[in-house]
Amino acid sequence: MERNARRRFLLATAACLAGCGGGSSAPDTAASAPAPSPPAPVAPGGPAGTVETLTVASRALGHTMNVQVYRPPGDAHLPVLYLFHGFGGNGAAYFDAGLAINRTADRLIAAGTIAPLVIVAPDYDNGFGVNTTPAQGTLSAGGTIGLYEDYLLQEMLPAVEARLGTTVARADRRVGGVSMGGFAALHLALRHPDLFARVGAHSAALWDYSAADQFTGQRDWLYPTPALRAERDPLLLATQADLRGLRFYLDVGDGDALRRQDEAMQVVLTAHGAASELHVAAGGHDATFWRSRLESWLKFYAAA
Numbered sequence: 409m410e411r412n413a414r415r416r417f418l419l420a421t422a423a424c425l426a427g428c429g430g431g432s433s434a435p436d437t438a439a440s441a442p443a444p445s446p447p448a449p450v451a452p453g454g455p456a457g458t459v460e461t462l463t464v465a466s467r468a469l470g471h472t473m474n475v476q477v478y479r480p481p482g483d484a485h486l487p488v489l490y491l492f493h494g495f496g497g498n499g500a501a502y503f504d505a506g507l508a509i510n511r512t513a514d515r516l517i518a519a520g521t522i523a524p525l526v527i528v529a530p531d532y533d534n535g536f537g538v539n540t541t542p543a544q545g546t547l548s549a550g551g552t553i554g555l556y557e558d559y560l561l562q563e564m565l566p567a568v569e570a571r572l573g574t575t576v577a578r579a580d581r582r583v584g585g586v587s588m589g590g591f592a593a594l595h596l597a598l599r600h601p602d603l604f605a606r607v608g609a610h611s612a613a614l615w616d617y618s619a620a621d622q623f624t625g626q627r628d629w630l631y632p633t634p635a636l637r638a639e640r641d642p643l644l645l646a647t648q649a650d651l652r653g654l655r656f657y658l659d660v661g662d663g664d665a666l667r668r669q670d671e672a673m674q675v676v677l678t679a680h681g682a683a684s685e686l687h688v689a690a691g692g693h694d695a696t697f698w699r700s701r702l703e704s705w706l707k708f709y710a711a712a
Contacts, residue, residue: 454518455481459503459510464530464567468555474531475568476500478510480517480524487525487580488569489709490560492537492589495550495613499529507695512702521703522710525582526572530564532556536630537592538640545632549625560592561600578653582709584608586698587666594642594673598649606709608657609642610701611693614669616643622665643669646676656684657708659701661691 457480465472476499480486491509493501503510509527516522534548535556542553569576583604585593590612597607615627631637638644656677660670667688674686687704691697 454514456514457481457510457517461500462568462571464559464564466559466563468558468563473559473564474499475564476503476529477568477572478503478513478527478529479572480513480526482524484524485574485580487523487582487710488572488576489525489527489582489584490565490593491527491529492532492583492585492592493529494585494587494589495534498531502527502529507699507702509702509706513706516703516706516710522706523712525706525710528568530560530568532560532592534588535592536588536626537595538630540630544636545629547625548629549623551626551629557596557599561596561603565603578603579605582606582608584610584657584705584709585612586610587693588613590614590670591642595640595645597654598642598645599639601650601654605653606655606657606711608705608708609670609673610658610698610705611660611664611666612642612658612670612673613666614642614673616669616672618668620665620668643673643676646673646680646682651677651680651682654682656682657687657705658684659687659689659704661693661697662688663690663692664697666693 457478459476459478462475462477463472464475491502493499501507513522513525513527517524533552533554533556534550535552535554537556537560539555539557540551540553546553581604583593583597584590584607590609591614593607594609594612597604613623615621615624621627630640658670658674660667671686674684677684689697689701691700
């Protein structure tokens with residue numbers, strides 16, 4: 409059963425975010441390679457931003473990692489949004505190879521609907537944004553072992569901001585992600601609330617140890633002991649973190665098998681005084697749902 413669940417998860421996630429699928433809701437069908445998402449139209453006369461690939465040499469991971477960076481037109485001091493990809497994906501899947509969030513941002517910026525912002529989408533394998541080692545267990549159910557929290561916060565983040573040529577204050581730094589990336593965004597923001605002002609978790613991969621839990625092999629790898637669960641689980645971290653100054657935006661499809669867990673996250677956040685909103689909208693755990701949410705995401709992230 410665990411093997412079948414993991415197979416469905418890998419197929420669905422790869423199809424929906426890694427640029428290998430077009431949002432099919434049939435997880436047991438092998439994904440084909442479709443054309444990229446059709447570009448969203450830019451407002452008449454509106455300039456387009458650029459997407460470039462940066463590389464960061466990581467001592468924490470022992471190799472070089474790619475980072476995709478969208479820069480809107482202009483050269484002003486701008487907020488920076490860090491977006492984490494889903495399981496089996498990569499940072500490029502947010503842009504023209506997949507969700508095309510850059511085209512939506514171009515259109516909204518040109519129309520004056522949102523203020524410009526930089527979007528940074530780093531590769532981080534299947535690392536969940538967590539520091540893991542072989543000593544903590546190697547039965548990872550597809551998760552990648554490594555010091556990914558250290559890489560993302562101590563190496564990637566300062567390297568990117570140095571290349572942007574600006575000092576980014578906490579008030580101008582946002583973090584979010586889909587599925588595994590939603591877990592990573594919550595995990596990092598709740599462990600380091602001094603770094604971010606806005607946090608988005610979209611169809612976040614979470615576990616509440618109910619019968620509805622999905623992908624329990626990954627859960628048991630991430631939380632092999634009560635002590636490590638306390639250090640990693642967003643549902644527990646939210647009960648201890650300083651939530652002042654953080655705003656949260658959660659959304660999930662009404663047909664998503666992770667809906668219960670995401671709703672539980674909202675309950676915990678609001679119970680502990682967080683400024684948090686939850687949106688349950690029509691859809692599942694797929695790229696069709698995520699594309700339908702891009703405008704709402706960007707309006708949240710671009711707000712002052």
